[in-house]
Amino acid sequence: MGEKLKWLYKDKVWLEQKYIVEKLSQKEIAKICNVSYGCIQKNLTKHGLNPGVKGSRYQREETKEKIRLLNTGKKHSKEINLTKGRKGHIVTEEMRRKISESRLGEKHPLWKGGVTSLRRLLVGSAKYKAFRSKMFKRDNYMCQNCGHIGGYIHLHHIIPQSKNKDLIMNENNVKALCLDCHAEEHPNINVVHAWVR
């Protein structure tokens, strides 16, 4: 597996998914790709994803994502105004909070998945994150429908959480899917914006 995944650290979107979205450490990513920690650090910097590096594009990328997420919902003029000229650490922290709130789903205007508060709590939990990482690893970070590797991956529940919450962390009920294939599984949900994992 190590050989096959070795090049993934060069893929910006994949790195972003692992480092920014899944919040894996540089060390953990290095382990997945079977390369040195410095190699990951270098590529994070190269793609502007390393927030510790001056002039990093990471904060700007995050601003873009915030705007994108906000634009998918109701346009609260106050929030849009707040995004203007936001740079630096305090702002980044607040944006991170707002982004994770958007990801909670239930409050999101596009959310149609019938999220229970149980699921909401669970998806944010360390236990679920560990489960998700384990399942991505089991599936070799490859879309189980079309075989695509790289870019964003979601963890799809074959029997949805809304139908059976006991199967949320059942290994036989989940598979890694690329965004395109995941969207096909949920024709009525905007999977990208609803952050169904």
Ligand SMILES: [Zn+2]
């Ligand atoms: Zn696919």
Ligand SMILES: [Zn+2]
């Ligand atoms: Zn799904």
